[in-house]
Amino acid sequence: xxxxxxxxxxxxxxxxxxxxxxxxxxxxxxxxxxxxxxxxxxxxxxxxxxxxxxxxxxxxxxxxxxxxxxxxxxxxxxxxxxxxxxxxxxxxxxxxxxxxxxxxxxxxxxxxxxxxxxxxxxxxxxxxxxxxxxxxxxxxxxxxxxxxxxxxxxxxxxxxxxxxxxxxxxxxxxxxxxxxxxxxxxxxxxxxxxxxxxxxxxxxxxxxxxxxxxxxxxxxxxxxxxxxxxxxxxxxxxxxxxxxxxxxxxxxxxxxxxxxxxxxxxxxxxxxxxxxxxxxxxxxxxxxxxxxxxxxxxxxxxxxxxxxxxxxxxxxxxxxxxxxxxxxxxxxxxxxxxxxxxxxxxxxx
Amino acid sequence: xxxxxxxxxxxxxxxxxxxxxxxxxxxxxxxxxxxxxxxxxxxxxxxxxxxxxxxxxxxxxxxxxxxxxxxxxxxxxxxxxxxxxxxxxxxxxxxxxxxxxxxxxxxxxxxxxxxxxxxxxxxxxxxxxxxxxxxxxxxxxxxxxxxxxxxxxxxxxxxxxxxxxxxxxxxxxxxxxxxxxxxxxxxxxxxxxxxxxxxxxxxxxxxxxxxxxxxxxxxxxxxxxxxxxxxxxxxxxxxxxxxxxxxxxxxxxxxxxxx
Numbered sequence: 001x002x003x004x005x006x007x008x009x010x011x012x013x014x015x016x017x018x019x020x021x022x023x024x025x026x027x028x029x030x031x032x033x034x035x036x037x038x039x040x041x042x043x044x045x046x047x048x049x050x051x052x053x054x055x056x057x058x059x060x061x062x063x064x065x066x067x068x069x070x071x072x073x074x075x076x077x078x079x080x081x082x083x084x085x086x087x088x089x090x091x092x093x094x095x096x097x098x099x100x101x102x103x104x105x106x107x108x109x110x111x112x113x114x115x116x117x118x119x120x121x122x123x124x125x126x127x128x129x130x131x132x133x134x135x136x137x138x139x140x141x142x143x144x145x146x147x148x149x150x151x152x153x154x155x156x157x158x159x160x161x162x163x164x165x166x167x168x169x170x171x172x173x174x175x176x177x178x179x180x181x182x183x184x185x186x187x188x189x190x191x192x193x194x195x196x197x198x199x200x201x202x203x204x205x206x207x208x209x210x211x212x213x214x215x216x217x218x219x220x221x222x223x224x225x226x227x228x229x230x231x232x233x234x235x236x237x238x239x240x241x242x243x244x245x246x247x248x249x250x251x252x253x254x255x256x257x258x259x260x261x262x263x264x265x266x267x268x269x270x271x272x273x274x275x276x277x278x279x280x281x282x283x284x285x286x287x288x289x290x291x292x293x294x295x296x297x298x299x300x301x302x303x304x305x306x307x308x309x310x311x312x313x314x315x316x317x318x319x320x321x322x323x324x325x326x327x328x329x330x331x332x333x334x335x336x337x338x339x340x341x342x343x344x345x346x347x348x349x
Numbered sequence: 350x351x352x353x354x355x356x357x358x359x360x361x362x363x364x365x366x367x368x369x370x371x372x373x374x375x376x377x378x379x380x381x382x383x384x385x386x387x388x389x390x391x392x393x394x395x396x397x398x399x400x401x402x403x404x405x406x407x408x409x410x411x412x413x414x415x416x417x418x419x420x421x422x423x424x425x426x427x428x429x430x431x432x433x434x435x436x437x438x439x440x441x442x443x444x445x446x447x448x449x450x451x452x453x454x455x456x457x458x459x460x461x462x463x464x465x466x467x468x469x470x471x472x473x474x475x476x477x478x479x480x481x482x483x484x485x486x487x488x489x490x491x492x493x494x495x496x497x498x499x500x501x502x503x504x505x506x507x508x509x510x511x512x513x514x515x516x517x518x519x520x521x522x523x524x525x526x527x528x529x530x531x532x533x534x535x536x537x538x539x540x541x542x543x544x545x546x547x548x549x550x551x552x553x554x555x556x557x558x559x560x561x562x563x564x565x566x567x568x569x570x571x572x573x574x575x576x577x578x579x580x581x582x583x584x585x586x587x588x589x590x591x592x593x594x595x596x597x598x599x600x601x602x603x604x605x606x607x608x
Contacts, residue, residue, distance in 0.1 A: 039607050039608060040608060041607075081568075082565075082568040082569060082570070082571045083568065085571040086569070086570075086571050086572075086573060089571070089572070089573060090573060093573075108602075108603050112603075112606075112607040113607050117606075117607070201550065202500050203496050203497070203500055204555070208549075209549065212547065212549030212550070213547075213549070213550070214545050214547050215545075216539050216544055216545040217539075217544060217545045217546070217547060217550060218501075218544035218545070218546070218550075219550050220500045220501055247544070280504065282504040283504050283505050283515060283521075284544050285515055285516065285519065285542040286539055286541070286542055286543060286544045286545070287541065287542055288516075288542070290516060292515065292516060294504055294513075297516075299516060310516070
């Protein structure tokens with residue numbers, strides 16, 4: 001309710017040490033509960049009546065809100081259009097808000113203006129049991145130990161201890177072994193790109209002709225696999241590593257490749273996985289040849305070997321070596337020659 | 350056949366054969382060659398008007414014959430679609446230098462824009478202005494458009510096309526107010542920072558699917574106030590300032606003594 005008016009000194013400031021008066025001098029006097037001031041509604045019956053009517057009014061508004069929400073539920077059904085769903089949700093929400101806020105505001109206003117506002121003091125009870133009860137319980141424990149014969153039968157104690165100590169393994173072993181899936185980190189070193197894999201558009205899977213890419217084009221690329229394989233779960237994990245961003249620059253703008261000879265006639269293919277924490281880097285600015293990562297603004301210069309020009313990434317993006325096959329389609333010449341994505345501790349082993 | 354075989358040593362036989370071969374080659378070429386992408390309706394008068402407009406409004410930066418200068422790129426081969434996009438959205442003629450040319454009320458009316466487009470298209474083949482049917486979102490598949498938008502566009506233009514920031518003051522604009530034709534043309538021509546998505550990369554049907562997806566986003570969110578669809582920034586601001594403010598206000602009111 002209000003401040004504790006306990007006249008006795010509380011336990012945590014009990015004077016200790018030899019000189020009790022020193023600790024006592026540090027204490028300030030308990031100011032007690034402030035003087036009770038009557039409210040306007042306590043003294044003026046007309047004001048009390050007015051507030052009573054106000055509270056009734058707010059409760060009635062709440063009733064109207066409830067009725068309104070039921071009416072809105074039946075009158076305005078979501079008809080499948082965006083606007084219909086929005087209108088239905090809006091009306092239901094507003095009606096329910098009026099209904100619940102009405103109850104809450106009226107109840108608080110009632111408590112503040114009309115209910116008693118006199119301060120009451122409740123003393124705390126000691127939380128510990130009496131000394132007799134504690135002695136009895138301690139004795140019971142001793143008796144129980146004696147009855148069970150723990151002291152006389154050490155094998156029994158050992159076996160129960162062993163059983164209890166072993167049991168958590170049945171939970172801990174499956175839990176720990178399933179953390180992190182499997183521990184085969186070597187799969188981060190390789191993607192499904194290999195010599196001769198054709199490049200395909202994501203998500204349609206159409207093949208890409210070098211001649212079709214105009215200067216300034218960007219294509220989001222996946223390895224060419226049969227359409228049914230693209231429905232599998234295995235594909236999703238492989239795609240997550242293999243995605244590539246293909247950019248065609250004017251060959252005069254291309255200063256250098258990250259991997260010697262990996263580009264083809266101004267067409268460069270870089271891993272789309274950021275070397276910082278693995279977000280898909282795909283914001284390509286055609287005029288500056290800068291490739292931005294949307295997560296932490298790492299910026300790579302595609303014209304200059306995907307060198308990091310800004311942001312927290314530490315390494316250039318791995319480059320996929322590409323060339324053109326007999327039919328004019330873009331094909332990979334090899335897998336990436338370094339692990340794609342963020343650094344990890346076994347990367348350089 | 351015999352008569353033909355008998356005359357194969359005739360003096361004029363090589364000439365006749367050569368003429369026949371040329372005729373066949375020309376005919377096959379005419380039948381099979383890809384039609385050059387040009388505004389078909391451009392008349393010589395349009396091109397003349399366009400040239401005058403170009404020299405008055407654009408030549409300062411793009412050069413008297415649109416060959417480009419150190420200030421601005423060459424317009425030879427950019428096509429009518431690029432001109433229509435830049436001029437009808439008011440981006441060109443550019444008002445002032447800045448990180449990028451921003452959309453503003455167009456300076457040219459439709460006729461002038463068409464004339465300029467016809468002139469630039471006459472300089473070299475480039476993408477033509479798409480037809481109304483090509484850009485009609487109601488004919489497209491919005492679900493496929495969403496898959497394509499997510500892969501190719503969402504990283505810059507936001508998941509629903511609300512736009513987003515690039516580097517050094519540049520930005521990808523919101524697409525809610527952009528016309529279907531302009532969306533299509535932007536993909537086709539790759540204006541400013543935006544890369545090109547030509548018809549081999551995203552086919553005309555797929556472009557229309559993307560337009561259909563954007564059209565659906567214009568209706569707003571069924572969930573109510575979208576707060577600009579900007580995600581955690583605007584939503585967080587709302588929750589922390591407005592939401593927590595209301596809760597603190599209610600706590601103060603409940604705790605205050607009534608007088």
